Amino acid sequence: MTQMTDYGHDLLFGTFVTPSAQGAGHVLDLAVTADRSGLDxxxxxxxxxxxxxxxxxxLLSYVAARTERVHLSGNVLSLPLRPPAVLARAAASLDRLSGGRVELGLGAGAFWDGIAAMGGRRLTPGQGxxxxxxxxxxxxxxxxTETRGGVRLDGTYYQAAGAKRGPAPAHDxxxxxxxxxxRMLALTGEIGDGWLPTIEYLPDGVDSLPGINARIDEAAVSAGRSPGDVRRLMNFMNVRFSPAGRGLLDGPVDQWVEQLAGLALEHGVTAYLIGGDDVATTERFAAExxxxxxxxxxxxxxEA
Structure with missing residues (x-):
């Protein structure tokens, strides 16, 4: 296996769950299964x-109370409908209540008609x-909370006029x-702790990764950071265990293992979040x- 880009992060395995209201019980079962089976x-x-x-x-709050060790995140939270100062306090609060198990996935916004219908601000991609x-x-x-004084930002889209700091989260x-x-990829390299896309939305799938990694890395270096400061995560919506290999995460266990290990060692992707909303698939993903x-x-x- 040829090593091309490995940022050396520990590996994380998890799920990308559809929060169906009609299937609320199943949603909870999926979360509890991931927790009990040892997923991250x-x-x-x-x-x-x-x-x-x-x-x-x-849902995140309820699941945090029903699980013990698994970490939780929105994937990704719709920023135009989640005011950042309030979201910061909510995340820190849940992190403290859950023993440091909250992570924060953020998106600039999509489906703008729906956002506007809910009272959110409609932005262009550049504004987002x-x-x-x-x-x-x-x-x-x-x-x-280590810095004295209130939070002040007179931004174009968000303002903070002396907001009190805190609470601090239980972990970073x-x-x-x-x-x-x-521009979003460059911003990720400049200020993000991780890049969290969905493989099916990348224009050329896995083949998109070298160019995208290069853009994130370049932005990180330009900002005085290391490319390794940005973890690379990935959602996989269409997954299946099957006897014959048909594609990415559609085949036998050995094929899944080879493909995911390759993503880590060749492209630096070290967190794998599977969709499908299936309990048996979740258990097998964790166990095998x-x-x-x-x-x-x-x-x-x-060996390297």
């Missing part, structure tokens, strides 16, 4: 304008990037950014795939 992350789509979905933040930058600044400032919550276009991928990657890194 449970994440939920966030579309507040979607009436068939549970509210994601309410600038708004996200301001929001992340406010969020991190709210969490920073990473900000993972859902990004696809050039995750340990084997960890073994392969540890062996290859050791």
């Amino acid at each position: 992350l449970v994440t939920f789509q966030d579309h507040p304008y979607q009436p068939t979905f549970l509210d994601t933040w309410t 990037v600038d708004a996200l930058r301001e929001a992340v600044t406010i969020i991190r400032e709210i969490w920073d 919550i990473p900000v993972w950014i859902g990004a696809y276009k050039k 795939v995750a340990p084997a991928v960890r073994d392969v990657v540890a062996r290859e890194r050791g």
Whole structure:
């Protein structure tokens, strides 16, 4: 296996769950299954304008109380309908209540008709990037209780006029950014702790990764950071265990292991979040795939 881009992060395995209101019990079963089976992350789509979905933040809070060890995140939270200062306090509060198990996935916004219908501000893609930058600044400032004085930002899209700092989260919550276009990818490299896309939305799938990684890396270096400061995560919506290999994460366990290990060692993707909303698939992913991928990657890194 040829190593091209490995940022050396530990591997994370988790789920990307549809927060169906009609199937609320099944949603909870999926989260509890991930927790009991030893997965690292449970994440939920966030579309507040979607009436068939549970509210994601309410769901995160409920799941945090029903689980013990798994970490939780929106994937990704719709920033135009989640005021950043309030979101910062909510995330820090749930992080403290859950024993440090909250992560923060953020998106600049999509489905603008739905956002506007809910009273959100309609932004162009360029405006969304600038708004996200301001929001992340406010969020991190709210969490920073070591600095004296209130949070002040007179931004174009968000303002903070002396907001009190705190509470501090129980652990350093990473900000993972859902990004696809050039400016958002550059922003991810400049200020993000992680890049969180969905593989099916990348224009050329896995073949898109070298160019995207290069753009994130370049932006990170230009900002005085290391490319390794940005974890690379990935959602996989269409997954299936099947006897014959048909494609990415559609085949036998050995194929899954080879593909995910390759993503880590060749493209630096070290967090894998599977969709499908299936309990049996979740259990098998945890029991058979995750340990084997960890073994392969540890062996290859050791040889390197």
